[in-house]
Amino acid sequence: MTKILLAGLVSVVICGLFCTSANAQPFHRLTADDFRGAANSLGEGVAYTNCSIEYRYLARKERDYYVLTFTVRLKMNNDISWIDRRIIRTPELLAEILKHEQGHYNIAYMEQQELLRTVSKTVFYADYQRVAQNIFSRIDAKYQQLNLDYDNDTAHSTNHEQQHSWDVFFQRNLATEYLARD
Numbered sequence: 001m002t003k004i005l006l007a008g009l010v011s012v013v014i015c016g017l018f019c020t021s022a023n024a025q026p027f028h029r030l031t032a033d034d035f036r037g038a039a040n041s042l043g044e045g046v047a048y049t050n051c052s053i054e055y056r057y058l059a060r061k062e063r064d065y066y067v068l069t070f071t072v073r074l075k076m077n078n079d080i081s082w083i084d085r086r087i088i089r090t091p092e093l094l095a096e097i098l099k100h101e102q103g104h105y106n107i108a109y110m111e112q113q114e115l116l117r118t119v120s121k122t123v124f125y126a127d128y129q130r131v132a133q134n135i136f137s138r139i140d141a142k143y144q145q146l147n148l149d150y151d152n153d154t155a156h157s158t159n160h161e162q163q164h165s166w167d168v169f170f171q172r173n174l175a176t177e178y179l180a181r182d
Contacts, residue, residue: 027109027174028076028105028109029102030049030076030098030101030102030105031098032083032094032098034076034078034081035047035049035078035081035082035083035101036078036079036081036082037050037078037079037080037081037082038082039082039083039084039085039086040082040084045084045156046083046084046087046088046097046156047081047082047083047084047097047100047101048080048081048082049076049081049101049104049105050076050077050080050081051074051075051076051077051104051105051108052074052075052077052108053072053073053074053075053108053111053112053115053140054072054073054075055070055071055072055073055115055136056070056071057069057070057071057119057132059124059128064125065123065124065125066124066125066126066128067124068119068124068128068132070115070116070119070120072112072115072116072119073112074108074109074111074112076105081101083097083101096157097157099157099163099167100154100156100157100163102170103150103154103166103167103170104147104150106170106173106174107143107146107147107150108143109174110143110146110173110174111139111140111142111143114139114142114143115135115136115139118135118139119132119135122135150166153165153166154166
């Protein structure tokens with residue numbers, strides 16, 4: 001019994017030495033209240049979602065590698081995000097717009113989760129700053145392009161067939177990978 005307990009303790013200590021840890025906040029379902037910014041005065045568009053991903057890490061040197069503890073925070077920038085409530089006249093249109101804007105948030109959330117997964121699997125050495133920056137830059141570029149593709153494919157939510165395809169994509173990806181954590 002003592003040998004089994006000791007073996008378990010040793011494996012926990014080893015994981016603590018080699019594993020990179022990371023943390024983040026849970027998924028968020030958007031509501032109209034999340035959009036507090038002033039609507040675009042040029043009349044371009046009906047809504048805008050602004051999210052940012054902030055990251056930081058602490059590095060601790062071990063023998064020939066570094067253990068990094070990451071915080072990757074997804075922030076919905078409510079005061080920049082807006083919905084033009086003058087254009088939205090029905091609850092159905094509001095629901096449609098919120099669904100599209102949720103897609104932009106979903107993309108940011110998927111980026112955050114991929115960042116967390118990637119850094120947690122990476123072994124960092126003396127060049128950890130460069131490697132971490134490269135990870136963040138590469139993944140951010142991927143999701144910036146996904147955001148552009150989303151708006152182009154859906155024609156900013158007006159192409160209902162494409163919007164439905166993206167909704168299915170989000171539902172499948174978020175349900176299997178991310179929302180299971182809620």
